[in-house]
Amino acid sequence: MATMTAGAPARKPIKLGQIVNRVLFWxxxxxxxxxxxxxxxxxxxxxxxxxxxLFDTPVAYWPKTVTLxxxxxxxxxxxxxxxxxxxxxxxxxxxxxxLVLGSLGAYATGRLAFRGKTIILYTVLAMTMFPAISILGSxxxxxxxxxxxxxIPALVFAYLTFTLPFTVWVLTNFxxxxxxxxxxxxxxxxxTPMQTFRMVLLPLALPGMVTTGLLAFIAAWNEFLFALTxxxxxxxxxxAPVLIATFSGKTEFELPWGSIMAASVxxxxxxxxLVLVFQRRIMAGLTAGAVKG
Amino acid sequence: MxxxxxxxxxxxxxxxxxxxxGPQSAEARRRERLGWILVLPSVLVxxxxxxxxxxxxxxxxxxxxRLSSTRVTSFVGLSNYxxxxxxxxFLNALGNTLLFTVASVFFETxxxxxxxxxxxxxxxxxxxxxxxxxxxxxxxxxVSAQMWKWMYHDVFGVINDxxxxxxxxxxxxxxxxxxxxxxxxxIVAVDVWKTTPFMALLLLAGLxxxxxxxxxxxxxxxxxxxxxxxxxxxxxxxxxLLVALIFRTLDAFRVFDVIFxxxxxxxxxxxxxxxxxxxxxxxxxxxxxxxxxxxxxxILALFVVLYTRLVRVExx
Numbered sequence: 001m002a003t004m005t006a007g008a009p010a011r012k013p014i015k016l017g018q019i020v021n022r023v024l025f026w027x028x029x030x031x032x033x034x035x036x037x038x039x040x041x042x043x044x045x046x047x048x049x050x051x052x053x054l055f056d057t058p059v060a061y062w063p064k065t066v067t068l069x070x071x072x073x074x075x076x077x078x079x080x081x082x083x084x085x086x087x088x089x090x091x092x093x094x095x096x097x098x099l100v101l102g103s104l105g106a107y108a109t110g111r112l113a114f115r116g117k118t119i120i121l122y123t124v125l126a127m128t129m130f131p132a133i134s135i136l137g138s139x140x141x142x143x144x145x146x147x148x149x150x151x152i153p154a155l156v157f158a159y160l161t162f163t164l165p166f167t168v169w170v171l172t173n174f175x176x177x178x179x180x181x182x183x184x185x186x187x188x189x190x191x192t193p194m195q196t197f198r199m200v201l202l203p204l205a206l207p208g209m210v211t212t213g214l215l216a217f218i219a220a221w222n223e224f225l226f227a228l229t230x231x232x233x234x235x236x237x238x239x240a241p242v243l244i245a246t247f248s249g250k251t252e253f254e255l256p257w258g259s260i261m262a263a264s265v266x267x268x269x270x271x272x273x274l275v276l277v278f279q280r281r282i283m284a285g286l287t288a289g290a291v292k293g
Numbered sequence: 294m295x296x297x298x299x300x301x302x303x304x305x306x307x308x309x310x311x312x313x314x315g316p317q318s319a320e321a322r323r324r325e326r327l328g329w330i331l332v333l334p335s336v337l338v339x340x341x342x343x344x345x346x347x348x349x350x351x352x353x354x355x356x357x358x359r360l361s362s363t364r365v366t367s368f369v370g371l372s373n374y375x376x377x378x379x380x381x382x383f384l385n386a387l388g389n390t391l392l393f394t395v396a397s398v399f400f401e402t403x404x405x406x407x408x409x410x411x412x413x414x415x416x417x418x419x420x421x422x423x424x425x426x427x428x429x430x431x432x433x434x435x436v437s438a439q440m441w442k443w444m445y446h447d448v449f450g451v452i453n454d455x456x457x458x459x460x461x462x463x464x465x466x467x468x469x470x471x472x473x474x475x476x477x478x479x480i481v482a483v484d485v486w487k488t489t490p491f492m493a494l495l496l497l498a499g500l501x502x503x504x505x506x507x508x509x510x511x512x513x514x515x516x517x518x519x520x521x522x523x524x525x526x527x528x529x530x531x532x533x534l535l536v537a538l539i540f541r542t543l544d545a546f547r548v549f550d551v552i553f554x555x556x557x558x559x560x561x562x563x564x565x566x567x568x569x570x571x572x573x574x575x576x577x578x579x580x581x582x583x584x585x586x587x588x589x590x591x592i593l594a595l596f597v598v599l600y601t602r603l604v605r606v607e608x609x
Contacts, residue, residue: 028411029422036426036490042451043440059454105335113321114328120336126597127343129540131547133566134590137360137573137583138346138353144361161343168335193327222433224550225566229574241435245554257443264436271431279424283494 040268047071047261054258070262080263082234083243087267089152090239091220094159098216099209102167107197109168110175111183121172127165132225135161143230150236158226163216170215170285174208175201211285214278218271240267347590354583360573366580373584383585385560386568389477393552393564394545397484401541402534404485405492410526412493413500423497426490434487438554441483445469473561480562483551488544492537499533500526543596547589565589 046054050067053060074080108114109121139158148154178201186196227239234243244267247260275282354373358366377383412422429437444451447468456463469479503526511521527534549566556562558571565585573582 025411025414025416029416029418032408032411033422033425035486036429039437039440039444039486040428040432042444043436046443055449057449057454058458059449059451061451101334101338104331108328108331112324112328112331114325114332117328117332120332123339123344124335126594127339129543129593129597130343131566131586131589131593133547133549133569134350134586135343135346136570136586137579138349139342140360140574141349141579142346157342160338164335164338165343193324218431222435224433224435224554225570228553229570241433244433244439245435245550247439257446257449260439261443264439268432268436271433272428275427275431276424279427282427283423283498286491286494 043261043264043268047258047265049258051258070258071266073256073259074262074266077259079234079238079243080240083238083240084267086152086231086234086237087221087239087241090155090159090237091217093152093156094163094220095213095216097156098160098163098167099213102164102171102212103202103205103209105168106171106175107201110172111197111201112193121169124165124168124172128162128169130161130165132162136225136229139226140229149230150232152237154230155223155227155237155239158230159220159223163220166219167212167216170212171205171208174205174212178204207281208285210278211281214274214282215285217274221271350583350590351587353579354587356580358579358583360577360579369580373581374588376581377584377588382560382568383565386563386565386585389562390546390548390564390566392477393481393484393548394542396478396481397488397545398538398541400481400485401489401492402538404489405496405537406534408489408493409496409500410522413497423494426494429487429489430491430494432487434550435554437483437487438551441479441486442470442555445479447471470555476556476559476562480552480555483555484545484548487551488541492541495537495540496530496533499530499537503529539596539599543593546593546596 045061045063047070048066048068049060049063050065050069053064109117109124139161143149143154143157146153148157182200182204183196186200191199222241223239224241224245227237227242228245231237231239231242240263244260244263247255247263353366355368355370356366357369408426412419432440445453447453447466450466450469452469453463453466457466467475470476507525508521511525516524547566548564549570552562552564552567553570558567558575563571566589569582569585569589571582572578572585576582
């Protein structure tokens with residue numbers, strides 16, 4: 001009783017109005033949950049239905065029989081394995097490069113004083129909101145000129161345009177938020193700035209780097225415009241989003257929806273797992289990157 | 294923390310002070326050099342993969358360049374831009390983009406605010422709801438576009454089934470994406486679904502920093518919930534709301550993925566980005582498409598200026 005709000009009587013009879021409010025509130029919660037989760041639920045259900053039930057009316061909201069044949073079809077398609085491989089390679093290289101370059105740069109912009117720092121930070125911030133379309137044509141010509149069209153480096157270069165500025169910007173804020181005493185103590189002990197970075201600040205920045213890396217991973221994994229434009233086939237560097245977007249069936253008229261849904265679910269599963277495991281970190285990163293001000 | 298302030302906004306004076314301190318000056322110089330060495334790789338990458346192509350796009354937009362041809366290109370001045378002003382395809386795409394942006398940002402903000410207010414209250418399972426809300430955000434846009442395309446299917450789609458067969462709200466099944474008038478609103482609905490939860494989570498973060506006790510005070514003073522919302526919650530939420538709005542507007546204005554996957558380059562839904570890519574890559578008219586891309590960039594740059602004014606680079 002002691003924990004109850006001050007002024008509230010010890011126990012008052014629950015009024016009808018309160019019950020109505022409570023019920024309305026839970027209806028809202030259920031509606032929000034259904035709205036956010038149903039489309040993905042529907043993709044999973046559709047991917048598990050046999051072809052016959054998929055094209056059945058009225059629609060069954062629960063599969064009468066569950067089959068993995070759609071997944072089997074998808075994985076038997078050699079392009080799907082190649083697309084997943086390309087997506088994984090491009091994404092991992094991009095994230096690692098962004099984190100290495102970004103953490104060094106962010107240490108400088110967050111902790112060191114040097115001429116031109118402000119203009120660099122403004123540029124970085126502006127770059128995080130850069131429209132990809134405005135560099136598409138030029139980047140295409142550069143990629144062809146460098147001889148990397150349809151190859152992994154083309155996409156890594158292109159993806160750095162959005163992952164690197166983002167990484168520098170968010171990590172700068174992380175480095176700034178650290179207490180200065182640690183650095184001063186290391187300095188007094190005779191550590192060089194690089195030693196301070198490696199032994200004192202980097203371990204402290206690790207949670208920030210995990211968050212930033214995750215967000216960069218999701219952005220690179222989901223990218224479509226560059227992947228569509230700078231690649232040609234799956235032996236080269238076409239990624240999973242391009243495969244899903246350009247799925248075509250045996251006939252031109254009926255798309256293989258079961259397979260499309262199975263491929264969609266497969267590509268999304270790694271992201272869902274990441275989100276479930278790291279939801280706290282992701283939330284922290286999103287709010288740090290977006291609503292700081 | 295003093296070295297952090299140095300060289301940020303106080304230019305010569307502060308630097309001179311550091312340099313004049315004698316023994317520290319070598320240290321300051323060393324740190325300055327280290328700063329540049331560390332930031333140089335990032336700066337170089339950004340220069341090569343982003344700023345150079347941007348400048349190049351702007352220059353190419355003043356020429357009749359083709360995507361890949363040995364033909365000599367020549368300067369055509371601003372004619373690519375002036376042609377666009379009377380190009381019905383471009384004006385149509387610009388109209389689609391504006392409609393998409395205004396409609397999606399409006400509904401995302403409205404729904405996001407409602408959802409944020411609902412889950413702001415304490416209840417059992419709140420963590421679960423918040424987790425569920427991250428799912429649409431994490432799903433690749435391409436995947437969500439295909440998911441909804443299947444849901445919108447004219448014969449076997451779940452939306453027609455729900456509206457016609459189960460609820461009886463409509464008499465006949467609708468070919469949502471084939472309809473010239475309904476296709477764009479249908480795509481807006483997909484974007485709203487995908488980004489509303491994100492908006493709600495940003496606004497929720499904004500709500501959580503509003504101190505509880507002002508509501509208690511208002512309650513004592515006899516203010517109704519609705520009065521509290523208009524006079525306290527909304528004004529205090531304004532910074533978060535503004536930033537979220539600008540973020541979403543920037544994102545919506547350059548929309549490509551969801552429209553391209555659901556409708557390809559069909560004129561009834563094509564955005565400026567879709568048309569620009571088609572012109573530059575498929576039709577190889579780099580100059581003309583470049584001009585469209587530059588227009589998107591300029592409009593967004595104005596927004597970015599607005600944004601950087603709200604979020605200061607320096608803190609405190």
